[in-house]
Amino acid sequence: MGMTPHQPIYHPAFECASREEIRARQLVLLQEQLAWAYERVPYYRERFDVIGLKPGDIRTHEDVRLVPLTTKEALRETYPYGLFAVPLDQIIRLHASSGTTGKPIVVGYTREDIEHWRFCIMSIAQMAGVVPGDRAQMAFGYGMFTGGFGLHYGMEGLGCMIIPASAGNTERHIMMIEDYGTTVLIATPSYALHICEVGERLGYDWKKSQLRVGLFGGEPCPPKLKREIESRMHIHCTDNYGLTEVMGPGVSGECLSSRDHQHIVEDHFYWEVIDPKTLEPLPENAAGELVLTPLQKQGIPLLRYRTRDLTSVTCEPCACGRTSARMKKVRHRSDDMLIIRGTNVYPSQIEDVLASIAGASAYYHLTVDNESGLDRLTLDLEVKPEAFSDSFTEMDAFRRAVADRLKSVLQVGVAVKLVEPGSIERVMGKTQHVTDSRP
Amino acid sequence: MAIKQLSVFVENRAGRLARVTAILEEAGISIRGFSLADTVDFGIARLVVDRPSAAAEALMQANLLVRATDLLCIELPDTPGALDVVFTAVGEADINVEYAYSLVSTYVVLKVADIEAAEELLASKPLRLASQDDLARPLAGGSRQD
Numbered sequence: 279m280g281m282t283p284h285q286p287i288y289h290p291a292f293e294c295a296s297r298e299e300i301r302a303r304q305l306v307l308l309q310e311q312l313a314w315a316y317e318r319v320p321y322y323r324e325r326f327d328v329i330g331l332k333p334g335d336i337r338t339h340e341d342v343r344l345v346p347l348t349t350k351e352a353l354r355e356t357y358p359y360g361l362f363a364v365p366l367d368q369i370i371r372l373h374a375s376s377g378t379t380g381k382p383i384v385v386g387y388t389r390e391d392i393e394h395w396r397f398c399i400m401s402i403a404q405m406a407g408v409v410p411g412d413r414a415q416m417a418f419g420y421g422m423f424t425g426g427f428g429l430h431y432g433m434e435g436l437g438c439m440i441i442p443a444s445a446g447n448t449e450r451h452i453m454m455i456e457d458y459g460t461t462v463l464i465a466t467p468s469y470a471l472h473i474c475e476v477g478e479r480l481g482y483d484w485k486k487s488q489l490r491v492g493l494f495g496g497e498p499c500p501p502k503l504k505r506e507i508e509s510r511m512h513i514h515c516t517d518n519y520g521l522t523e524v525m526g527p528g529v530s531g532e533c534l535s536s537r538d539h540q541h542i543v544e545d546h547f548y549w550e551v552i553d554p555k556t557l558e559p560l561p562e563n564a565a566g567e568l569v570l571t572p573l574q575k576q577g578i579p580l581l582r583y584r585t586r587d588l589t590s591v592t593c594e595p596c597a598c599g600r601t602s603a604r605m606k607k608v609r610h611r612s613d614d615m616l617i618i619r620g621t622n623v624y625p626s627q628i629e630d631v632l633a634s635i636a637g638a639s640a641y642y643h644l645t646v647d648n649e650s651g652l653d654r655l656t657l658d659l660e661v662k663p664e665a666f667s668d669s670f671t672e673m674d675a676f677r678r679a680v681a682d683r684l685k686s687v688l689q690v691g692v693a694v695k696l697v698e699p700g701s702i703e704r705v706m707g708k709t710q711h712v713t714d715s716r717p
Numbered sequence: 718m719a720i721k722q723l724s725v726f727v728e729n730r731a732g733r734l735a736r737v738t739a740i741l742e743e744a745g746i747s748i749r750g751f752s753l754a755d756t757v758d759f760g761i762a763r764l765v766v767d768r769p770s771a772a773a774e775a776l777m778q779a780n781l782l783v784r785a786t787d788l789l790c791i792e793l794p795d796t797p798g799a800l801d802v803v804f805t806a807v808g809e810a811d812i813n814v815e816y817a818y819s820l821v822s823t824y825v826v827l828k829v830a831d832i833e834a835a836e837e838l839l840a841s842k843p844l845r846l847a848s849q850d851d852l853a854r855p856l857a858g859g860s861r862q863d
Contacts, residue, residue: 479780661726666782668724668828669815670754670761695758698728700780 286409288401292545293600297593300544300601305339307573308548312336312345315579318363321356322581342550343559347569347582353383353523361578362386369577374422375522382422385522386577392431394574395525398543399432402531405541405598406516407491408462410437415454417465417473418496419445424526425496429464432528438462445469448476455487462491467499467507467517471640472704474511484511492516495527498608498626501538502633503640519608523583524572530605535597539604542591546573549603550582551591554612565590567612568605586613616646616714618653618690625711628657631683637665638680641702646714653716655692657684660699719787719832720849721769725762726782729755737762737776744775749852750820765790765820767853787832790847791839793823800825802842810838822856 287293292300312333315322325346326332336342353361362369369386387395408414414433420426426444433440443454451473454460463470470492477484492507492515499517508515519540520527529547530540542549548571551560560566568585587608595601609626616623625644632638641660646653657680665676673696681694703710727733734753741748741764750765766772769785776783793799803825807814812835815828824847829835840846 661782663782666724666726666784668722668761668763668784668786673759673761696726696728697759698726698733698780699782701728 286404287599288404289397289545290599293401293541293602295601297601300603301339304544304548304573307545308342308571309333309336311571311573311575311579312581314363314576315581319361319579321352321361322579342548342582345582347552347557347584348580349584350383350523350586353385354381357381358384359386361580363579364388364576371427372422373424373427373522373526383523385424385525388576391525391575391577394546395428395528396431396435398525398528398546399429400436401543402518402528402541403429403432403436403438403493405531405533405600406493406518407514407534408433408436408438408493412436412438412461412491413441413459413488414438414462414464414493415441415443415451415458415460417443417445417451417463417469423496424520424522425464428520428526428528429493429495433462433464448473449480452477452480452482455489456482459488461488462493463489463513464493464495466496467492467494467503467515468497468640468704470494470507470511470515471503474507478510487511489513493518495520500609500626500629500633500640502629506640517607519587519605521570521585521587524570524580524585525575529570532607533596533598533600536604538607539592539596540607541596541600541602541604544602547571548573549591549605551589552584554586554588563590563592565606568608586611588612614712616712618646618655618688621688621690623655623688623690627687628684628711631680631687632659635680635683637662637676639699641699641704642711643702644712646712646716648716655690657692657694658697658702659694660702661696662699718789718836718846718848720765720790720826720847720852722786722788722826722828723764723766723769723773723776724784724786725764725776727760727762729758729760734760734762736779737764737781740775740779740781741766741772744771746772746775747855749856750818750824750826752816752818754816763816763818765826765852769849786828788826788828789832789835789839790820790824790826790852792845792847792851793825794843795823799823799844802844803827803839806838806842807835810834812838820856824856 316333368388370389371387374382374384418425492513494517504515516532518531520529530542532540550569551566552569554567568587568589569582588610589605589608591603591605593603610624639660639662643658645656677694684692747767752763773783817827819825
């Protein structure tokens with residue numbers, strides 16, 4: 279291989295195998311998974327039968343496109359247990375998505391699923407530089423959300439001391455980091471920034487803490503936010519990727535060598551990238567929607583699940599020594615896309631613009647409404663202390679500079695409203711950046 | 718003899734200004750002068766207080782954006798033409814006044830770019846410049862009779 283890993287690799291036999299070996303093993307696992315779903319889940323059997331497809335027809339990677347795609351609606355329609363492949367007495371855990379619209383989606387895990395999940399977390403934690411003996415403080419909420427328990431058991435599996443602080447009570451988090459010598463912080467990036475800010479306000483010197491690694495998830499982590507947390511808290515921030523439907527966190531993670539990509543745990547996830555409009559598979563490195571098939575799921579097998587996350591995947595070997603495929607960090611979701619007066623707008627474009635303007639904070643809220651038939655965008659933006667001036671002219675110039683930059687990038691006018699620091703709600707889980715109140 | 722003014726960023730929403738004044742009340746700060754300029758979305762509250770450092774600290778503790786600015790503070794006799802002396806003098810000397818407002822009693826504060834030049838100019842007029850120490854004492858209910 280010729281490359282030396284910087285950190286121990288959890289499962290080198292697979293993470294560092296040749297692409298041919300990895301793909302061959304994936305195909306075998308996929309064929310087993312197709313049979314598992316077809317034989318045990320009526321929903322899948324019907325969908326195969328209607329097009330005259332049998333699991334055995336999938337003999338090559340090329341054939342995978344014949345398998346019908348699964349969407350979130352399938353989970354909603356069959357709520358709560360319709361897609362489960364085993365009797366409920368074999369399910370030892372339930373989790374559910376946040377369910378911001380209507381009913382949540384529910385997923386179940388067998389004992390073996392929980393074991394596999396732990397394996398996935400151990401892999402991605404080691405990618406991020408976590409080692410046995412680390413003291414990992416959990417700032418995700420426990421409960422139905424997969425982030426809390428998922429990371430909890432994975433970190434324990436790796437031999438870390440887990441501090442199950444849970445979400446909320448920021449001052450107590452800071453006290454624990456100090457008193458317990460926490461080395462790894464597990465949080466959403468926006469909550470990590472909040473912890474950082476509260477600590478600074480209380481006069482806590484982050485340089486003195488033993489924190490070394492930020493293990494972030496639950497929401498996308500824009501590079502600027504990451505750099506900001508790194509320079510203020512003196513830690514190395516990584517973010518990992520996952521979704522409740524296919525397992526939770528543990529689908530892919532960031533290694534120490536490739537900061538804008540995440541290694542997919544390919545022993546457990548078959549990945550494809552498709553064109554979200556034509557639904558046709560796209561070649562390596564092409565940008566499109568990520569489609570995932572868990573490869574060793576018993577409780578709730580999902581076949582070709584449309585994640586709605588837009589990315590591209592590269593199979594180039596990584597400087598860290600891993601040969602596993604890497605997905606580009608997800609910045610857009612195909613269903614986050616707003617269509618404003620016929621133009622496509624992604625919240626991440628707004629984040630990029632804000633990141634490029636000194637004095638603009640990362641805290642914003644976008645409101646879309648429609649006044650007399652015309653879509654209107656309003657951005658509430660928190661002002662950073664360095665951007666506050668006693669002069670109205672300067673404040674207004676700052677406001678207009680933000681509006682002008684947004685207009686040139688988005689091609690749509692945005693009314694910018696400056697708001698006080700702290701006035702945009704900090705959410706412990708996912709930050710809701712957009713309110714679309716169009717009729 | 719510049720004095721400190723505190724500028725506070727306030728959103729144009731009900732109760733935001735009351736939040737500022739409540740914090741100052743809590744900290745036992747006395748407001749000597751006050752001006753509020755606003756746009757549709759946000760305003761800048763400008764305050765002259767008895768103890769500017771303590772006031773700034775209390776406001777910042779509450780996570781508000783605060784900036785201290787140097788101003789010139791002039792005590793005027795309560796007679797016709799007193800303000801005219803000030804503005805005629807600075808006008809003739811080509812000193813631009815960014816903004817000005819009066820405090821309680823017959824005091825007026827000016828924001829100018831060059832405080833020292835304006836101070837020297839106004840000191841030569843029949844006016845008294847007030848110091849930060851003057852502001853530490855109550856101004857209202859009888860300006861200084863000297």
